[in-house]
Amino acid sequence: xxxxxxxxxxxxxxxxxxxxxxxxxxxxxxxxxxxxxxxxxxxxxxxxxxxxxxxxxxxxxxxxxxxxxxxxxxxxxxxxxxxxxxxxxxxxxxxxxxxxxxxxxxxxxxxxxxxxxxxxxxxxxxxxx
Amino acid sequence: xxxxxxxxxxxxxxxxxxxxxxxxxxxxxxxxxxxxxxxxxxxxxxxxxxxxxxxxxxxxxxxxxxxxxxxxxxxxxxxxxxxxxxxxxxxxxxxxxxxxxxxxxxxxxxxxxxxxxxxxxxxxxxxxxxxxxxxxx
Numbered sequence: 001x002x003x004x005x006x007x008x009x010x011x012x013x014x015x016x017x018x019x020x021x022x023x024x025x026x027x028x029x030x031x032x033x034x035x036x037x038x039x040x041x042x043x044x045x046x047x048x049x050x051x052x053x054x055x056x057x058x059x060x061x062x063x064x065x066x067x068x069x070x071x072x073x074x075x076x077x078x079x080x081x082x083x084x085x086x087x088x089x090x091x092x093x094x095x096x097x098x099x100x101x102x103x104x105x106x107x108x109x110x111x112x113x114x115x116x117x118x119x120x121x122x123x124x125x126x127x128x129x
Numbered sequence: 130x131x132x133x134x135x136x137x138x139x140x141x142x143x144x145x146x147x148x149x150x151x152x153x154x155x156x157x158x159x160x161x162x163x164x165x166x167x168x169x170x171x172x173x174x175x176x177x178x179x180x181x182x183x184x185x186x187x188x189x190x191x192x193x194x195x196x197x198x199x200x201x202x203x204x205x206x207x208x209x210x211x212x213x214x215x216x217x218x219x220x221x222x223x224x225x226x227x228x229x230x231x232x233x234x235x236x237x238x239x240x241x242x243x244x245x246x247x248x249x250x251x252x253x254x255x256x257x258x259x260x261x262x263x264x265x266x
Binding site for chain 2: 013017018020021024025027028029030031032033034035093097100101104107108111114115118119122
C-alpha cells in the first residue's frame with residue numbers, strides 16, 4: 001500500500017524530469033531558425049500511466065490502476081504559437097519560462113510528497129520517536 | 130535520468146550564444162573600417178544556428194544547439210569620396226564596411242538575454258537535482 005504510493009510519486013517525478021528536459025531544449029533553441037517548440041501532454045501521460053501495461057486487479061470502480069508509466073517521444077506535442085515568426089521558429093520564451101517555472105515547482109511538490117512518505121515509513125519502522 | 134541532459138542542452142545553447150556575442154563584438158569593432166579595395170573591406174559576420182539530436186541524446190526532447198558556421202553579410206558596401214585618404218582608389222573612393230551598428234546592438238541584447246535564460250535553466254535544474262539527492266534525509 002505504502003510502496004504503491006511511492007511508485008506513483010516516482011512516476012510523477014519521471015514525467016516532470018522529462019518535461020524539464022523538453023522545456024529547457026525549447027529555451028535553448030529560442031534563436032534557432034526553423035525549430036518547433038514541443039511540450040509533453042500531462043493528460044496523455046496520466047492516461048498512459050493508469051491505462052496500459054500490467055495492472056493489479058480492480059474489484060471496485062474506485063480503484064486506481066498501477067500501470068507502468070513509460071514516457072516516450074510519442075507523447076511530445078508541437079506547441080501552437082500565438083505569434084509565429086518569419087524564420088519558422090515557434091519558441092515563445094515567456095511561455096516556455098512560465099511552463100518551466102511551473103514544472104520545477106511541480107517537481108519540488110512531488111519531491112516534498114515523496115519525502116513526507118519516506119519520513120512516515122521511517123517513523124513507522126522505528127515504532128515512533 | 131533526463132535532468133542531467135539539461136546541462137548538455139543548455140550548455141550547447143550558451144556556447145552558441147557566446148559565439149554570437151563574439152561575432153557581434155567583432156562586427157562592432159570593425160564598424161567604421163574602410164579600404165580602397167572592395168574585396169578587402171570587413172563585411173558583417175553572422176553565426177548560423179541549427180538544432181541537433183546526437184545518438185546518445187536521442188531520447189525524447191534532448192535537442193541542443195549547434196553552430197553551423199559563420200556567414201558574411203552580402204549587404205552592399207557604401208562608398209565614400211575621400212581622395213585624401215591614403216587607401217583611396219584611382220577615383221578617390223574608399224569603401225566602408227557594411228556593419229549595421231543598430232542591428233548589432235539588438236543582436237547583442239538578444240544574445241545576452243538568451244545566455245542568461247540558459248543560466249537560469251541550469252541553476253533551477255541543479256537545485257532540483259540537489260534536492261532529489263537529499264531525499265529522505
